[in-house]
Amino acid sequence: MPAATAAVASLAPPATPAQAACYQRLRGHLAELKLNAAAAALPAVLDAARDEDLTVVEALERLMGVQAHASQTRRADNNLRFASLPAPWSIDDYDFSAQPGIEESLIRELACLRFLDDATNVIFIGPPGVGKTMLAIGLARTAALTGHRTYFTTCEDLIRRLQRALAEHRFATGLRFFTQPKLLVIDEFGYRRLDEDGRSLLFEVINGRYLKGSIITTSHVGISGWAERLGDPMLAAALIDRLLHRGIIAAIDGPSYRMRAHQAHTDTLRRGLTASTSSTPAKASTP
Incomplete structure (x- = not known):
């Protein structure tokens, strides 16, 4: 043989x-x-x-x-569970044709994840409802599925968890949780005005990730308004400096996704009611 x-x-x-x-x-x-x-x-x-x-x-x-x-x-399954994404959105779920306020080629380039290689940050800015969070989740999902440790949080929840860690004398551990992932998404930055403790804790996270890991943040407040939201112009300047040193700003100025969905739902109901009314036979009058 x-x-x-x-x-x-x-x-x-x-x-x-x-x-x-x-x-x-x-x-x-x-x-x-x-x-x-x-x-x-x-x-x-x-x-x-x-x-x-x-x-x-x-x-x-x-x-x-x-x-x-x-x-x-x-x-990939473990990364997705750890990422704690609030919705199953991907980049392909975003309707670029209906949202002319964002450059699709920029988002497709970001989806290649090269920005993670040199700890570049991405800042989505725009009015409520334009899809900032959807894009952030889509990029985070792509990162998690390709093997990058990723975590999603809101700015308010991040501060709340660090305050609790500080009160329980485990601040170093709590801070590492937010500084170690390859990608951290901080949603709703500037949604509420921060007190002294809150802005200091937020700065600790951004400073701890500076030049080490990427941050995606979403905000309906323009960068010029961050000092007022943080309540400290000097700290705001230091925070902005670290975010923008290697940063990409994606400004979205277009119609609201949520309002468009609401209008489409309303139109569907209206058509259904109209069809139902027109198909119902008129009752004969009683002699």
Whole structure:
């Protein structure tokens, strides 16, 4: 028997006691190494090795490919759970044709995630309802699915959690939680005016991530109004300096998504009521 044929034959499902023992040892090795996906796929891969005349290397590559895919899927699922995204939106859910206030090519470029390589920040600014949070979530989802540690929070929740960590004498741990992810999304920046403790804690996070990890933030307040929201012009200047040193500003000036959805829903109801009224036969008058 030629060497190549013998190699393929050795990959076929076990037919002799020796082959069966070897097969069980192989499954044991895979289980010991916690390669559970590969262990489950082993019979099918051995069948394919026989039916498709695969070489030993080709069969091993297929088997390890199954395990690698399972690991990538599990890691992506874990990243998504950790990211705590409030909605399942992706970049493709954003209707660029209905929102002329944003440059689609810029968002598509950001979705390539090159901005994460040098800890560049992204700042979405625009009035309520234009899709700032949707875009931030879409980019965060892309980052999480491609293996980057990502976390989504609102500015108010971030400050609340750090205040609690400070009161419980574990501030260093609480701060690391927000500074270690590759990407941190801070939604609704400037939604409320911050007191002294709040703005100091926010600055600690931004300063701790400076030149180390990217931040995406959304705000309906223009950068010129941040000093008033923070209540401290000097601190606002330092915060803005760190965000914009490596920063991309994406200003959105267009119609509200929510108002458009509300109008579409109202129009649908109105058409339904009109159709229902026109199809109802008129009652005969009583003589």
